[in-house]
Amino acid sequence: MSKPLSDHDRKKQISVRGLAGVENISALKQDFNRHLHFTLVKDRNVATRRDYFFALAHTVREHLIGRWIRTQQHYYEKDPKRVYYISLEFYMGRTLQNTMVNLALENACDEAMYQLGLDMEELEDMEEDAGLGNGGLGRLAACFLDSMASLGLAAYGYGIRYEFGIFNQKIVNGWQVEEADDWLRFGNPWEKARPEYMRPVHFYGRTEHHADGVKWVDTQVVLALPYDTPIPGYRNNVVNTMRLWSAKAPCEFNLKDFNVGGYIQAVLDRNLAENISRVLYPNDNFFEGKELRLKQEYFVVSATLQDIIRRFKVSKFGSREIVRTDFSKLPDKVAIQLNDTHPAMTIPELMRVLVDEEKLQWDMAWDICVRSCAYTNHTVLPEALERWPVDLFAHLLPRHLEIVYEINRRHLERVAAKFPGDNDRLSRMSLIEESGQKRINMAHLCIVGSHAVNGVARIHSDILKATVFKDFYEMEPDKFQNKTNGITPRRWLVMCNPGLAEVIAERIGEDFIRDLDQLKVLRNFVNDEAFIRDVAKVKQENKLKFAVHLEEHYKVKINPNSMFDLQVKRIHEYKRQLLNCLHIITYYNRIKKEPNKQWTPRTVMIGGKAAPGYHTAKMIIRLITAIGEVVNNDPVVGDRLKVIFLENYRVTLAERVIPASDLSEQISTAGTEASGTGNMKFMLNGALTIGTMDGANVEMAEEAGDGNLFIFGMLVDDVDALDKKGYNAHEYYNQLPELKQAIDQIAGGFFSPKQPDLFKEIVNMLMHHDRYKVFADYEEYIKCQEKVNALYKDPKEWTKKVIYNIAGCGKFSSDRTIAQYAREIWGVEPSLEVLPPPDDKQ
Numbered sequence: 001m002s003k004p005l006s007d008h009d010r011k012k013q014i015s016v017r018g019l020a021g022v023e024n025i026s027a028l029k030q031d032f033n034r035h036l037h038f039t040l041v042k043d044r045n046v047a048t049r050r051d052y053f054f055a056l057a058h059t060v061r062e063h064l065i066g067r068w069i070r071t072q073q074h075y076y077e078k079d080p081k082r083v084y085y086i087s088l089e090f091y092m093g094r095t096l097q098n099t100m101v102n103l104a105l106e107n108a109c110d111e112a113m114y115q116l117g118l119d120m121e122e123l124e125d126m127e128e129d130a131g132l133g134n135g136g137l138g139r140l141a142a143c144f145l146d147s148m149a150s151l152g153l154a155a156y157g158y159g160i161r162y163e164f165g166i167f168n169q170k171i172v173n174g175w176q177v178e179e180a181d182d183w184l185r186f187g188n189p190w191e192k193a194r195p196e197y198m199r200p201v202h203f204y205g206r207t208e209h210h211a212d213g214v215k216w217v218d219t220q221v222v223l224a225l226p227y228d229t230p231i232p233g234y235r236n237n238v239v240n241t242m243r244l245w246s247a248k249a250p251c252e253f254n255l256k257d258f259n260v261g262g263y264i265q266a267v268l269d270r271n272l273a274e275n276i277s278r279v280l281y282p283n284d285n286f287f288e289g290k291e292l293r294l295k296q297e298y299f300v301v302s303a304t305l306q307d308i309i310r311r312f313k314v315s316k317f318g319s320r321e322i323v324r325t326d327f328s329k330l331p332d333k334v335a336i337q338l339n340d341t342h343p344a345m346t347i348p349e350l351m352r353v354l355v356d357e358e359k360l361q362w363d364m365a366w367d368i369c370v371r372s373c374a375y376t377n378h379t380v381l382p383e384a385l386e387r388w389p390v391d392l393f394a395h396l397l398p399r400h401l402e403i404v405y406e407i408n409r410r411h412l413e414r415v416a417a418k419f420p421g422d423n424d425r426l427s428r429m430s431l432i433e434e435s436g437q438k439r440i441n442m443a444h445l446c447i448v449g450s451h452a453v454n455g456v457a458r459i460h461s462d463i464l465k466a467t468v469f470k471d472f473y474e475m476e477p478d479k480f481q482n483k484t485n486g487i488t489p490r491r492w493l494v495m496c497n498p499g500l501a502e503v504i505a506e507r508i509g510e511d512f513i514r515d516l517d518q519l520k521v522l523r524n525f526v527n528d529e530a531f532i533r534d535v536a537k538v539k540q541e542n543k544l545k546f547a548v549h550l551e552e553h554y555k556v557k558i559n560p561n562s563m564f565d566l567q568v569k570r571i572h573e574y575k576r577q578l579l580n581c582l583h584i585i586t587y588y589n590r591i592k593k594e595p596n597k598q599w600t601p602r603t604v605m606i607g608g609k610a611a612p613g614y615h616t617a618k619m620i621i622r623l624i625t626a627i628g629e630v631v632n633n634d635p636v637v638g639d640r641l642k643v644i645f646l647e648n649y650r651v652t653l654a655e656r657v658i659p660a661s662d663l664s665e666q667i668s669t670a671g672t673e674a675s676g677t678g679n680m681k682f683m684l685n686g687a688l689t690i691g692t693m694d695g696a697n698v699e700m701a702e703e704a705g706d707g708n709l710f711i712f713g714m715l716v717d718d719v720d721a722l723d724k725k726g727y728n729a730h731e732y733y734n735q736l737p738e739l740k741q742a743i744d745q746i747a748g749g750f751f752s753p754k755q756p757d758l759f760k761e762i763v764n765m766l767m768h769h770d771r772y773k774v775f776a777d778y779e780e781y782i783k784c785q786e787k788v789n790a791l792y793k794d795p796k797e798w799t800k801k802v803i804y805n806i807a808g809c810g811k812f813s814s815d816r817t818i819a820q821y822a823r824e825i826w827g828v829e830p831s832l833e834v835l836p837p838p839d840d841k842q
Contacts, residue, residue: 039058052123083828085158086343090134131280137339167179210384227246247277283613339376376453408432433498460482486818514832543662563656575668581627584625590738605657607647690711693716703812713777716774
């Protein structure tokens, strides 16, 4: 029998990692050694692992630069319509491996490092995650950048270069503790500062109305310094740009009017201006109306629009000569996508620039604005909708408030003309909410100021039209679209699960990586014994690898033959981690009751961050860790049930755990999760889903076949009916003995013997004011989990369902999503053209 291949040798055989030619390897080694030599300080002749990482990153980056310059040159020559994706969040994770995948350098780099006596995975582990996002919305933006480059769109991601990203989560005595994420501490090898494109951004001040127009005067200025990061497409030699703005105080900041002795303080006060890009607000699906946040939103919008207009006016590469002055052509050359309402200030700011600075007539300017902008809605939760107090606006952005009032005046005139006498409708549709403190409804502003509005899954888009934006839909039905979210198969299959990517490529070739619809061909292999065996084997290897990772990093031992049951996402009541907890407790109680029965062994892993100010979410984490303390130390249960809280869930941890999971928990109350994207990542990586008919789960069931997901629970109509009738938690509590037992254990201190009433607030919430109706879905959820257990005992049938799921993933590629945005919203055509490589002199 041949001896098993080493990890290194096995990787070499994975074709999707790119070919490793001899010349290629020797050139990479030379580049690496050159970078290492220049990276090292003269008086330090011993290289650290971090030095090796930076040398490798710079070596790989060199392969990007020529392509980057050539791509931008190509855009200037062809002058295509450009797409501007504006987002307050880009949750990028690590860049090194993704870049190697997209440039087909992975095997060559691996071999070069191996020959130099280095381990590539160890070097990759030195990289910090770029955690400039909270969760789904920020990660979606990152997937979209990958797809826009891979589809050859002239696209730019614009956001903020936060000095501190999403906090690092530590679990201390079972509680979440936040730690600042100082991700730039050692420098970022992928970014390039571009001080030559620095832009002024104005705040505060007042307005002056003159015969020749309006002036915004006496403002405070903050400078926006851009940092560019290259975004490579998948093996097409396209490299696009993500431009993130950093706040800088101007040199004269606070110095004009300082008195004697005030100089030191004036210099220290520069921090106040620079705080704008200091830290990401850590809320997911929750609006916090703080002045600093509004400053961040306007900061990114103002700097970005200056860049867009500069680029529109100048057409040829490297030239600053103004050639275009006819703004009526702007919508033919510019498409702006607003990722949620966070960049909503784009609309009044574009109007301000066109009317006040470029002196266009209002009607002309408004037409340009609407035809250029489009808005993506990400949530229907009322507490997440941005509603800024008018007085804060008046103080910070006085001119924009005037413009919003004028937009609203004209908007309400149009509504009144179409629905005469309907005063209720007028007040519902106003951009200004008059009840209580006057507020600006930013979603209404986005709808009125955009030519397209989309939800992010079919059910979500339908809910928008039927409920939250019903009045707007009745006014302009053609504005409303659906664009079901997707994920990039480069990061979420080829990069994080090369074993599975290879098993697929052996059967159907490699083209599925750029055309994920081809996965449907795998339906032909659903009864192929060898394929079933290969898919199961890859899953088992991934589970073993993750078990080793858990033991090394968390000192936790788990049974790799147990079902890996995962719920990883932000902690939120609507995502119902509490329903998962109730299943764990019920399963625990059943094992305790009949310890000699053949139970399906499970390792339940729950991970995710709670917003620092979200008390209930933090208590949910404490409950999960408390349940783990009891269950994991009960000798009767042994390794048939383990409960692990995965600390500091982030992109890099997702890339490790998703390929290793068997069961994906997508159990939000129907009508609350707009789409979800984690659900798609699990599906693509060979996990089965237990879930409600919510978000993209609905479409996943349609694509994979209804019987191949474990669907349970109320539908949206059932939830509405229960709301009308009145949800009474006590009814369920009294009728379901196992539910009652679980709740009584939580309430009675079974899981917190030292503090018996630790969880009384959670129990009180579940019993008296649970907006998400956990108990109403409990019984069906438990029954559905029994079906999961039964199927897991039949590995072959389980794996067949896995294959149907993988085969149904084509729709959930972000390439499909972006192609739809391009054709149906932005008016540009995706291209699979491969640009010539930079060394090709044609």
